[in-house]
Amino acid sequence: MSDASLGQLIVEKTRNGPYLKVTAVHVATGTEATAVGPAMEPKAVERLAVAKLRRILGL
Template identity: 55%
Template sequence: MVMEPEVGEVIFELVRNGPYLKCSAIHVATGLEVSAFGPAAEPEGLKRIALAKLKRALAAR
């Protein structure tokens, strides 16, 4: 669990499938979940992408 200043608490889940990685970001307060897919060698980059998608999804609510 990570505390993001703009969003609040966010849980990241990383699941590897061969050479790919799925990163899910879950907003604790609302239960909203978004996912990003990419190369398994870039987990931190996928976390940044998933967090950006989560921020956009929360702003659209």
């Protein structure tokens, strides 16, 4: 996955019953952020993980 302001990202999704865990990793720095939410809303959980990563990186 690529984001204009972040560069390359690796996004991993793991489902555990009704929950989905999404981990977003910034390739250039190895920094990661994780979000957990309902499995029925995978795009929302992914957006949350990327937003958390953006906040951690200060972008």
